[in-house]
Amino acid sequence: MVAARWAARGETHRLTRLAESISASHVSKNACAVEVMLALAATLAVTRFSKAEQLYNAALQLAGAEHQEVIADAQKWLAAGRVVCSASQEERDFWDVRLRKPRMAWTWQNSAELRALDTLSERLTPDMENAGLFKAVVPACWWDMALKCARQQEKMGVMAKQMESSQTVVQSHVATEPPVERQVAELSSPQFERMTKTGRERGLFFLGWVCGALAMAITVVMLPGEFVQRVLVGINHGKPAVASSADTEAWRNAKQRPFLTAPPGAASSADNEAWRKGNLQRMAAEMAAYTGQHKAVKTGLWQDHEKLLLGQSPEIPADSPQYMKFLVWLHLDPPEDEEVRKRVPRLLLGKMKADAFSLWEELLYPGSVNAAAIRHVAKEAMDDKTFQWSDEDKGRLQAMASEVD
Numbered sequence: 001m002v003a004a005r006w007a008a009r010g011e012t013h014r015l016t017r018l019a020e021s022i023s024a025s026h027v028s029k030n031a032c033a034v035e036v037m038l039a040l041a042a043t044l045a046v047t048r049f050s051k052a053e054q055l056y057n058a059a060l061q062l063a064g065a066e067h068q069e070v071i072a073d074a075q076k077w078l079a080a081g082r083v084v085c086s087a088s089q090e091e092r093d094f095w096d097v098r099l100r101k102p103r104m105a106w107t108w109q110n111s112a113e114l115r116a117l118d119t120l121s122e123r124l125t126p127d128m129e130n131a132g133l134f135k136a137v138v139p140a141c142w143w144d145m146a147l148k149c150a151r152q153q154e155k156m157g158v159m160a161k162q163m164e165s166s167q168t169v170v171q172s173h174v175a176t177e178p179p180v181e182r183q184v185a186e187l188s189s190p191q192f193e194r195m196t197k198t199g200r201e202r203g204l205f206f207l208g209w210v211c212g213a214l215a216m217a218i219t220v221v222m223l224p225g226e227f228v229q230r231v232l233v234g235i236n237h238g239k240p241a242v243a244s245s246a247d248t249e250a251w252r253n254a255k256q257r258p259f260l261t262a263p264p265g266a267a268s269s270a271d272n273e274a275w276r277k278g279n280l281q282r283m284a285a286e287m288a289a290y291t292g293q294h295k296a297v298k299t300g301l302w303q304d305h306e307k308l309l310l311g312q313s314p315e316i317p318a319d320s321p322q323y324m325k326f327l328v329w330l331h332l333d334p335p336e337d338e339e340v341r342k343r344v345p346r347l348l349l350g351k352m353k354a355d356a357f358s359l360w361e362e363l364l365y366p367g368s369v370n371a372a373a374i375r376h377v378a379k380e381a382m383d384d385k386t387f388q389w390s391d392e393d394k395g396r397l398q399a400m401a402s403e404v405d
Helices: 002-009 012-024 031-044 049-060 065-084 089-099 111-123 140-176 179-222 225-236 245-252 269-286 288-299 321-332 338-363 371-383 391-401
Strands: none
Touching: 002 012, 002 031, 012 031, 012 049, 031 049, 031 065, 049 065, 065 089, 065 111, 089 111, 111 140, 269 288, 269 321, 269 338, 288 321, 321 338, 338 371, 338 391, 371 391
């Protein structure tokens, strides 16, 4: 029940710790835990593939006939996770959300979505196991053309191998011919080899060019005109920064500060302010594509930017890592309006729960612009019945809220 609740909240860092505990303890040898292990493997397959595969292999040794259904489900998700296991943590989190909500009408129009499609096209093969999970959520026209391109690449690869085999046969034949004839063959063989290699390289280059043209044709011809306009506008205004896997992992870990460098330790107000400015510069550089939105929120009122702050705008959707970083950015460089300043910590708390405390604690120092707002939200959170805080969480909230009037 606890694991199911964590899964519903998207708290994969807690599920990962549970998986590690099961793998490391004697519980993993208990046949009664097999179903839980397989369910965890299916849940973590896309975001934490190696951990999920390890758990699946351990459970498989103890599984019986009654576990065939959960085994099949785990295999299905592991196959999907295997496709994107070498992608960044940001993209794996992205695909985990999309693949588990196939009935959502995803737009596939923003930069994160287009990057994900580009990554998938590099890993797509005609015989890809459980390709249906991806096919169910991507645009139908994109899938058909990308699969056709993958088949063409596969054919060219087969042709290249056949040419290499033919070249080997010719060279072998030349080696067995009489000396007089071999002399003629030796004069022509290098030329044949150069021609074969050059032809193969040109063929592969031409294939890459054709595939690129096909991909462009999909975007310009087969998708809606509005989509093309949005892509062109996005290109003109700069490419959004991509959250690194280290950044996203830091957000996932409850004891790490989200997207930020290490704080100065037992620091003075000056040290904390320097730490804040250093992280602000880095955050502003990574989120340069959203400078306009940040400036608008910083100087505007809540009612003017409510959808943007709630993650209901197409520019920064709530399920994207950019949204989390945007809220952190607004902590480092707070809004001028008092109402917006108070609402921003509340929004981060709703997304990150106790994971937000580490950031708040670093921003509660004399002279901090948003210290009062953070303390106010900390006090409210203590009495909010929608959260279930541990004793440690309650202690941290109490310490942060202690100076509220």
